[in-house]
Amino acid sequence: MKKLVFTLALVVGSWTVQAQQLPLISNYLNTAHLFNPAFSGLDGKTEITVLNRRQWTDIQGAPETQFMAFNGNREDLKFGYSGYAFNDVTDIVSRAGFYGSYAWHVKFTDQNSLSLGLGAGYVNNTINVGGIRVQDDLDPVLFSALNRAKFDLNFGFNLKFGDFSFGAAVPNILAPKVDFSDNYVISPFQYQYMRHYVVNTQYDVNLQKGLMTLSPFVTVRANEVTIPQVDAGLMFNHKEYFFIGAAYRSSYAVTANTGVHLTENITMGYAYDFSLNTYGFALGNSHEFMLRYSFGESKKDKRLENEL
Template identity: 30%
Template sequence: MKKLLSVITLFILGAADVSAQQDAMYSQYMFNMMGVNPAYAGSRGVLSAAALYRRQWVGIDGAPETYTFSFDMATRDNKVGLGLQAFNDKIGIMQTNGVYGTYAYRIRFENEGSLAIGLQGGISNFRADLTKVDLIDEDDQAFAQNINVILPCFGAGIYYNSDRFYAGFSVPNLVKSYLRKDAVYYRADVVAKKYMHFFFIAGYVFDINEDLKLKPSTLVKAVRGAPVQWDINANLWIRDVISVGGSYRTGDAICGLAEVQINDQLRLGYAYDHTISKLVKFNQGTHEIMLRYEFGWEKGRILSPRYF
């Protein structure tokens, strides 16, 4: 497995013109969409805190592992949303830590829908311990020095939602970074490149009967150097308390999804991904768990639909 991770690492670092570095992925993106669209901040109308842990490709030593923490809130007039995100993403010898601040301005319509324009900015620290890569030539000087750089982030998005429908488009990071061992360049010989990622999200809630609601949704991801990827999802809500569903991610995985609204403030989600790519022979799937707690300013004040 260590050899397999070395191959993956060398591909990411060495094939800069063929494959772009991908941002961390989440199967439960619909659980807290601020991770893919800054305009989502404050859309639920309360102070919301969320934590996520994702362990990908269980059984492969050094496989991707992600921790994410976020807070967002709306101002008293619900016109402005503010948010903060912190994350730690690891894969093999590479690790990225970052902190982003988010601002969203919301325009409300007479039909009770709203349109938000969001911005986010922050920094991340990318590190790669190249001395730990298994090499055929142990004296290869290209891997004699580690990478440790600070990367800027500036992103934007738009997001519309009503009681039943949402849609949004975003570019979480508009800054295209070129990584070298000793610095960050915008035009230079590079070890790897980090391109802009484009996201489109949409979903709708249908009433089946008084107790059941169906929420289909989708996420489309596009980045230079990689195929366009679709997440196609469906969740069945039972009495607004329990949700079960599934997801298909093109070329990557099929996912099982479950959520429980424990009370008005506390929500728990779990996802299991079964790999359908060639890596299926080497791992036992992916586990993801998320927890969200909402602090209402007034008892029982949950203004936005709990479905998204």
């Protein structure tokens, strides 16, 4: 039993200290509302997105993440809303839950605006103790999983000045503590969610009267324990046909993104991460697939056409 408790504590402890506790995705420019609630409904579209990511494919128990997200807005574009369900599994540790967000978009001029967003979520944290190898495989604790659910909040804002935007978000505002102590575990163990900070900047260079966009961007993720991670990249989007981009993720990987607009409403995307860290050759690379369906024309684009 002591050996089991030690193993669980080691797994949870190392996962807490070394991981960012937030699902890592590479298609976040296409799903910005997943990490910043202020982006809810910001682009004037109503859409559903499905995303699947497999990280470090050469090792067993590597992270796997799935998302199903909805994003929309009111007709006047002053308010947006979004929601998503997710499942994130790393070896015997997993998290599954859902978040809902609401955003307020304040337009100062035709080119300048401020967006404020608040999200709330319910996350179930699970340790599959049956996946731990021990000498006594008849130990009763191995026949069940440990589950603990927690409520949390996210907040974010985004400022837009012409073609330049700057935003920040604070996931895990409440930083809840998850306690896995129960009747089977003699020595209590727990881990603490960490408050995160995500800062994003982007500049859109519009080409061919907005038909194509070239967007350099920088995103910084930080928390109270780990070293900040910086993403710097460039994305090119042809609104009718395809998008392609690349980014450098500090001390981790180089990411290549590409996708096609199959129809006016359906977009399919793929991202590939080339690992750059010391153990990258052994861990393997990462694959991410995205499928998005948009309902009708963008309300923002339609309103601009009417004004012209």
